[in-house]
Amino acid sequence: MNEYLPGPRPSFMEITWRDDLSDATGYVVIDRLLRGVASGGLRMRAGCTLEEVRGLAQAMTKKEAVHLLEGARYVPVGGAKGGIDFDPRSPLAKGVLERFLDSLAPILQSYWAVGEDLGVRQDDIDEIFERRGWGSAIAPVRRLLGDDEAVAAADARLAHAFSQRIDGISQDELVGGYGVTVAALTAMRARGIDPVGARAVVQGLGSMGGATARFLSQAGVKIVAMVDAAGVVADAAGLDVEQLLAARDAFGTVDRTRLPAGARVLPGDDWLSIDCDLLVPAAVSNCIGVENAEQITASLIVEAANLPVSAQAERALAERGVAVIPDFVANSGTNAWWWWVLFGDVDGSWAESSAMLDDRLQALTDAALSGAERDGVTPREAALALAAEGLAAIEEHDRMQATAEGVPA
Numbered sequence: 112m113n114e115y116l117p118g119p120r121p122s123f124m125e126i127t128w129r130d131d132l133s134d135a136t137g138y139v140v141i142d143r144l145l146r147g148v149a150s151g152g153l154r155m156r157a158g159c160t161l162e163e164v165r166g167l168a169q170a171m172t173k174k175e176a177v178h179l180l181e182g183a184r185y186v187p188v189g190g191a192k193g194g195i196d197f198d199p200r201s202p203l204a205k206g207v208l209e210r211f212l213d214s215l216a217p218i219l220q221s222y223w224a225v226g227e228d229l230g231v232r233q234d235d236i237d238e239i240f241e242r243r244g245w246g247s248a249i250a251p252v253r254r255l256l257g258d259d260e261a262v263a264a265a266d267a268r269l270a271h272a273f274s275q276r277i278d279g280i281s282q283d284e285l286v287g288g289y290g291v292t293v294a295a296l297t298a299m300r301a302r303g304i305d306p307v308g309a310r311a312v313v314q315g316l317g318s319m320g321g322a323t324a325r326f327l328s329q330a331g332v333k334i335v336a337m338v339d340a341a342g343v344v345a346d347a348a349g350l351d352v353e354q355l356l357a358a359r360d361a362f363g364t365v366d367r368t369r370l371p372a373g374a375r376v377l378p379g380d381d382w383l384s385i386d387c388d389l390l391v392p393a394a395v396s397n398c399i400g401v402e403n404a405e406q407i408t409a410s411l412i413v414e415a416a417n418l419p420v421s422a423q424a425e426r427a428l429a430e431r432g433v434a435v436i437p438d439f440v441a442n443s444g445t446n447a448w449w450w451w452v453l454f455g456d457v458d459g460s461w462a463e464s465s466a467m468l469d470d471r472l473q474a475l476t477d478a479a480l481s482g483a484e485r486d487g488v489t490p491r492e493a494a495l496a497l498a499a500e501g502l503a504a505i506e507e508h509d510r511m512q513a514t515a516e517g518v519p520a
Contacts, residue, residue: 122140122141122142122143122165122168123141123142123143123144123149123189124139124140124141124218124222125138125139125140125141125161125165126138126139126140126215126218127161128211128214128215130197130207130210130211131210132203132206132207132210133197133203133206133207134197135195135196135197135207135211136195136196136197137193137194137195137196137211138159138160138161138164138193138194138195138196139164139191139192139193139215139218139223140161140164140165140167140168140191140192140193141168141189141190141191141218141222141223142165142168142169142171142172142189142190142191142192143172143189143190144188144189144222145172145175145187145188145189145502145505145506145509146186146188146189146255146505146508146509146512147222147251147255148188148189148222148223148224148251148252148254148255149168149171149172149188149189149190149191149222149223149224149251150171150175150188150189150190150191150223150224150225150226150249150251150252150446150450151167151168151171151190151191151192151193151223151224151225151226151446152192152193152225152226152227152228152231153192153193153194153195153211153225153226153227153228153231153236154167154192154193154194154195154228154229154230154231155194155195155197155198155199155204155207155208155229155230155231156194156195156196156197156198156199156229156230156395157196157197157198158196159194159195159196159197160194160196161194163194163396163397163418164192164193164194165192166396166418167192167194167396167417167418168190168191168192169190170190170192170417170418170438170439171189171190171191171192171439171446172189172190172498172502173190173439173494173495173498174190174438174439174442174443174446174447175187175188175189175190175446175501176497176498176499176501176502176505177439177440177443177475177494177497177498177501178443178447178450178471178475178501179501179504179505180471183451183454183456184454184455184456185447185450185451185453185454185456186505186508187450187501187505188224188252188255188450191222191223191224191225192228193211193215193223193225195207195208195211195230195231199230199231199362200362204230205235208231208235208236208239209239212236212239212240212243213243216243216245219245219248219250219251220245220246220250220251221251222251223251224248224249224250224251224252224253225248225249226248226249226446226449228417229317229394229395229416233248233283236248249449249453252450252453253265253453256453256454264455265452265453265454265455268452268453268455268457268458268459269452269453269459270459271458271459271460272452272459272460272464273459275459275460275461277461280322282461282464283445283448284318284322285318285322285325285326286322286444286445286448286464286468287318287319287322287323287415287442287444287445287448288318288319288320288321288322288323288324288325288326288393288415289322289326289444289465289468290441290442290443290444290445290447290448290468290472291319291322291323291391291393291413291415291441291442291444292322292323292326292327292330293444293468293469293472293473293476294413294436294440294441294472294473294475294476295311295323295327295332295389295391295411295413295436295441296327296330297472297473297476297477297480298411298413298434298436298476298480299388299389299411301476301477301480302410302411302434302480304388304389304410304411306327306330306331306332307330307331307332308331308332308333309331309332309333309388309389310332310333310335310386310387310388310389311324311327311332311333311334311335311387311388311389311390311391312334312335312336312337312338312382312385312387312389312390312391312409313327313334313336313337313338313391313393313415314337314338314382314390314391314392314393314394314398314416315338315339315363315392315393315394315395315415315416316337316338316339316355316356316359316363316364316365317362317363317393317394319393319415319416319442319445320337320363320391320393320394320415321356321359321363323391323393323415324337324352324355324356324391325352325353325356327389327391328352328353332389333348333349334349334350334352335347335349335350335385335386335387336350336377336382336385336387337350337352337355337365338379338382338394339359339363339364339365340362340363340364340379341364341365341367341379342376342377342378342379343376343377343378343379343381343382343385344365344370344374344375344376344377345374345375345376345377345385346371346373346374346375347386348373350371350374351371351374354369354371355370355371355374357369358370363394380403383399383403383404383406383407383408384406384407384408385408386408387408387409388409388410388411389409389411389412389413390407390409390411390412390413391412391413391415392412392414392415392416392419392420393415393416394416394419395416395419396416396417396418396419397418397419397421398416398419399412399419399420399421399424400421400423400424401421401423401424401427403424404420404424404427404428405427407428407433409433410432410433410434411433411434411436412428412433412434412435412436413435413436413441414435414436414437414438414441414442415438415441415442416438416442417438417442418438419438420435425489425491429489434480434483434489434490435489435490435491436476436479436480436490437479437490437491437494439494439498440472440475440476440479440490440494441472441476443472443475444468444471444472447471448464448467448468451464451467452464475494475497478493478494478497479491479493479494479497480493481493482494482496482497
C-alpha cells in the first residue's frame with residue numbers, strides 16, 4: 112500500500128489568506144502534485160477552517176486516484192481545495208471571492224485547477240477569470256493536453272458538454288448527482304434493498320443533492336424527506352421532487368409557500384431520525400458525528416457531500432451494520448467527468464457521459480463493497496486501498512516520465 116494512505120502526511124502547500132476589506136479568512140491546501148498539478152473546488156461558508164480544507168484536499172487526492180483506469184486518456188492529478196470563512200449570502204461575498212482569487216493568482220495559474228464547491232458558483236469563478244484575462248480556471252491541467260491541436264479538440268468537447276441540456280437542465284449540474292445515484296442504487300441492490308419503493312432522505316438541495324433526489328426518484332426510490340438550511344420538508348408517502356426543486360432559490364432553500372400537497376415542515380435536527388432505508392448527506396461536512404449518529408434509522412449512507420460523517424461516527428455505525436459509501440467514491444463523478452471530457456475519454460454528450468458514469472461508479476461501488484466483505488473492513492477502508500493502488504501507479508507514471516525527459520525524479 113502507498114505510504115501516504117490512509118494515514119496523515121504533510122501537505123505539499125498550505126496558505127492562509129486574510130481579507131483587507133472584511134473579516135473573511137481563506138485557506139488553500141494543495142495535498143500533493145501529481146503530473147505537476149492538482150485540482151479541487153473552492154467553497155465559501157461561515158466557519159470554514161484550515162483543518163476542514165486540509166481534509167477536503169486529502170479527499171480530492173483519493174477522489175482522483177480511484178479513477179485511474181488502464182488505457183484511459185485521463186491520468187489523475189493531485190488533490191487540492193480552497194475554503195473561505197465567510198457567509199456566501201452576504202452582499203460582500205462576491206468581492207471577497209474576487210480578492211481571494213486575485214491574491215492566489217500565481218498558484219491558480221501554475222498549480223491549482225479550481226472549480227465550484229459549496230457556496231461558490233462556477234459562473235462567478237469563470238467571470239472573474241475572464242475579466243482578469245487569466246484564461247481557463249483549469250489551465251494547469253489543460254496544459255497537460257500537449258499541442259495546440261489537442262487543446263482545440265478539448266475546448267470543442269467542453270463547449271459541446273456544457274451546451275448539453277437534459278430536460279431543460281445543464282448537464283454539468285446533473286453529472287455529480289447522477290454518479291451519486293449510480294453508487295446508491297448499486298449499493299442498495301448489493302445489500303438486498305429493492306430501489307423501487309425504498310425510502311430515502313436527502314440533505315441538501317443544491318446541484319448535487321437536487322440532482323441526486325431527481326435521479327433517485329426517477330429510479331423508483333421514494334424521497335420521504337429533503338433538508339435545506341431552513342429545516343426539513345417531509346412526506347411519508349413520498350415528496351413531489353420536481354415541485355420542490357422548482358421552488359428553490361439560488362442557495363438551495365425551498366420557498367415554504369410553494370410546498371407540494373401533503374408535505375409538512377419539521378425542525379432541521381429531525382432529519383436523521385426519519386424512518387428510511389437510504390440517507391444521502393449532500394450539503395455540509397461533519398454533519399454526522401457520534402452525538403447524533405444513534406438517531407439514524409437508515410441501513411445505508413451514501414456521501415454526496417464531502418466528509419459528512421466523522422470517523423468516530425462511521426465506526427459506531429459499522430458496529431450497527433450501517434454501511435457508508437465514502438465521498439471520494441460516491442461524489443467523484445463531477446470531477447472525473449470534467450477530465451474525461453477534457454482528455455477525450457467521452458465526447459461530452461449525455462449518452463457517453465452517463466454511460467461512463469454508470470460504468471465507473473458501479474464498478475467502484477461494487478469494488479468497495481466486495482472488498483469490505485472479503486477483508487472484513489468498512490467500504491471506506493476497502494476504497495482507501497483502491498486509492499492507494501492508484502496513487503502508487505500514478506507516482507510510478509510520474510517517475511517514468513521524468514526519467515524519459517531527463518528530469519531528476
